[in-house]
Amino acid sequence: MRLDEMTAVPDAALPVAAFRDHLRLGSGFGADGLQDALLAGHLRAAIAVIEGRIGKVLIGRRFRLVLEGWRGGEAQALPVAPVSALVEVALVDAAGLRTVLAAGMFRLVSDAHRPKLAARSGGLPLVPVSGSVEVVFDAGFGAWAAVPADLVQAVMLLAAEFYEARIDDGTRGPGLPVMVQSLIERWRIVRVLGGGEA
Incomplete structure (x- = not known):
């Protein structure tokens, strides 16, 4: 079995402005878009991790x-x-x-x-x-506005974790933060048939 992603999520579909607000980054300095590529990269990484954990596609x-x-x-x-x-x-x-x-x-x-x-x-x-x-x-759920609120929060928290850990001092442990795990728990698939027909 192979699953190919035929269309990628365009940058315009990512909630970069909302993520910037979540991080409380400053504005009004004439270079507000300077970190947009970095923020988009962290959002893509967080979305990929969440989707992989729960088997759900967030953005259509x-x-x-x-x-x-x-x-x-x-x-x-x-x-x-x-x-x-x-x-x-x-x-x-x-x-x-x-x-x-x-x-x-x-x-x-x-x-x-x-x-x-x-x-x-x-x-x-x-x-x-x-x-x-x-x-x-x-x-997928559709556009970002259609993604359930708990999954939106999980992505924001995980992307913020990636943003903060971009200069890692080695003190962070492996795995997802506990808050992110609790937010995605109800969306996870329990596989009881070992990958069988169901």
């Missing part, structure tokens, strides 16, 4: 899931949530020839933690021998 973007075979005969769990749309399903044979399947063959089973691609009737199509299947979908 497009992904491609590449599989060598389905995990289930009638449905395939998608690795991130929330998923807003299925864009394309294609079979790729051993020679690399792509065949895009009719959109009407599939439906999205919405779920807060484990959305699925499901066959509308019967089972999922057979994956070619030595080939793969590609599922393209849109995921």
Whole structure:
């Protein structure tokens, strides 16, 4: 299994101004945007860490899931949530020839933690021998304004931690700060089937 991010979050979509306010950085000195690239980098890093921990996409973007075979005969769990749309399903044979399947063959089973691609009737199509299947979908809460408040706060706190630790004296321990852990706890996925079908 491989998950590719097909579209990146543009700098304009990042809450740089809100992060600057969170840090209480001074303004009015004629160089207010001087640290914007640094702040954006810390925000991107914090978003990536939070998304990796909870399996949720914060700012909406497009992904491609590449599989060598389905995990289930009638449905395939998608690795991130929330998923807003299925864009394309294609079979790729051993020679690399792509065949895009009719959109009407599939439906999205919405779920807060484990959305699925499901066959509308019967089972999922057979994956070619030595080939793969590609599922393209849109995921994320949407724009930054649509991200739940507890996740917004977790990102701000973690990005601030990264900002403060840019000159590390070695006294910080590994792992997420306790406050960030408590904010993201309810969003974490409990995996009880060892990565199985569900």
